[in-house]
Amino acid sequence: MPMDVPPPLAACSLAELTALAQGAGLPPVERWHPTEVLDSRMVIRADGAWWHEGAPITRPAMVKAFSTLLMRDEAGQHWLVTPQDRQTIEVEDAAFIAVDVVERDGALAFRLNTEDTVIADAAHPLVARGTQDHPALYLSVRHGCEARLNRSTWGQIVDMAVDKCGMDGELWVESMGIRFPITPQNPA
Known part of the structure; x- marks a missing residue:
């Protein structure tokens, strides 16, 4: 049975992204x-x-x-x-890889390497880890599992954050009304 391929993130409205993120058909693990x-x-x-x-x-x-x-x-x-x-x-690192992101109406929607769609929010926060020199961004997916943002998706997030850089130089993005720092707060 062939896999259903979801539409490109860039072609979706927030309502369509939300429907994709609902995870219909997931088993009740x-x-x-x-x-x-x-x-x-x-x-x-x-x-x-x-x-x-x-x-x-x-x-x-x-x-x-x-x-x-x-x-x-x-x-x-x-x-x-x-x-x-x-x-x-x-x-070895994270169970999923975030391979794309799009901003729609104040929401950041991520496409994973498994074709899942996740919208960053309180239940699916973005977390910055690593060091200032080697930051890594992770997105909570489901059931305690996370996705690490790949290099190009991280670059997309940095581009979005540069416009919001505060006086203190902190980089952050916002999704669903929540501000997520994209640089590690406590360097490891």
Whole structure:
């Protein structure tokens, strides 16, 4: 079955972006509490590539399907969750990569490497990490999982922030009425 490809972000209105971000059809992993624990033998690499037993998973539809089962617990462990079991999955950096962003009517909508759409807001904040010299931006996606903004998406955000640079030189963007600093506040 072919994967549905969403329209380009730039072609969507805020209402269309909001509908895309609703995540229709996502499994209710937050309601599943299986007791059996296994190892998926999967790795999500820092570049967003999914690997299983040392080989890349090359089917985008399979990656998308697995991504809907992801969650991260409070200890930072990522899991693939089904009603029958939960399987550990190694994540080198973030479970998702944000590959595009568009601003519409005061909202920042991000496209992920899994074709998901996420709008930055109180439930999906942007968080700056790293150092002043090597900043990294992350977007909360769902179930504790995050997306790291890739280089071009980070550049788009910087371009948006430059127009809002305050007297103190702080760079920030705003989405859904919330201001998100894009440089680390406490250098690591």
